[in-house]
Amino acid sequence: xxxxxxxxQLLDVALEILTEEGAAALSIDAIAKGAxxxxxxxxxxxxxxxGLLDALVDREEKIVLTQLAKAIPLNxxxxxxxxxxxxxxxxxLNAVREHPRTWQIVLTPPQGMPRSLHDKVVERRxxxxxxxxxxxxxxxxKRGGPTGLDYELLARIxxxxxxxxxxxxxxxxxxxxxxxxxxxxxxxxxxxxxxxxAAT
Numbered sequence: 001x002x003x004x005x006x007x008x009q010l011l012d013v014a015l016e017i018l019t020e021e022g023a024a025a026l027s028i029d030a031i032a033k034g035a036x037x038x039x040x041x042x043x044x045x046x047x048x049x050x051g052l053l054d055a056l057v058d059r060e061e062k063i064v065l066t067q068l069a070k071a072i073p074l075n076x077x078x079x080x081x082x083x084x085x086x087x088x089x090x091x092x093l094n095a096v097r098e099h100p101r102t103w104q105i106v107l108t109p110p111q112g113m114p115r116s117l118h119d120k121v122v123e124r125r126x127x128x129x130x131x132x133x134x135x136x137x138x139x140x141x142k143r144g145g146p147t148g149l150d151y152e153l154l155a156r157i158x159x160x161x162x163x164x165x166x167x168x169x170x171x172x173x174x175x176x177x178x179x180x181x182x183x184x185x186x187x188x189x190x191x192x193x194x195x196x197x198a199a200t
Contacts, residue, residue: 007045009035011056018056019101023112028052050114057117060102064124067095072131081139082189088132089162089185093178096166100173107166129155145195161185 001009013034017026028049032039046052071091076084096103105113106121129152136158137151165185168176 003045006037006041007055010042010045010052011059014052014056015060015101015105018110018113019104023110026053053114054116057114057120060105061120061124063099063102064106067092067099068124068128071095072128072135076135076138081142082186084135084139085158085189086182086186089165090178090182092162093165093169093181096169097173097178100170103166104170107163107170125159128159132158140192143192143194146193147195161188 010031013031014026017030017034026049028039028042031052032042035042042052046055071088073084073088096107105117106124109117109121133152133155136155140146140149140151140154165176165181168181169178
């Protein structure tokens with residue numbers, strides 16, 4: 001096994017321990033045992049547990065950023081604004097199913113995780129809100145309402161709903177399929193009033 005492959009293996013083991021047993025169970029010894037190697041191999045790769053955690057946070061953040069980039073469109077073109085929101089939610093939920101452990105530490109961070117993870121999660125949430133607020137403003141205007149909405153507040157509400165859908169996907173994937181959650185999201189979006197003819 002190459003050094004890079006070993007590194008990925010150790011990060012995978014650490015992520016599994018975090019999501020299954022919590023941060024209190026995470027140690028160099030536990031990671032070494034989980035990987036079937038000796039402790040010096042872990043130290044050689046990361047220096048210490050803090051170094052391993054930093055590497056893990058960096059790796060999982062890259063996965064999150066890549067998947068968020070797919071979910072949040074930069075250019076929407078001439079499309080139905082409701083479809084833009086629904087497609088973004090569906091893409092996000094598919095991402096959660098693809099990398100459930102990654103999203104678990106983002107949506108439900110284990111107690112005892114380093115401050116750097118908390119800070120990155122907060123920073124990323126604010127960045128997502130900044131990205132989707134103008135998208136929502138465009139969508140509400142294009143669909144013709146409802147009027148009088150605070151777009152930034154609506155963006156926060158939508159994000160909270162999407163995050164809860166993500167948590168349900170992780171905790172009860174059989175009970176809360178992507179299709180079921182997306183269908184309910186579509187019903188909610190369609191229920192938003194239209195106060196004037198849609199913009200063209």
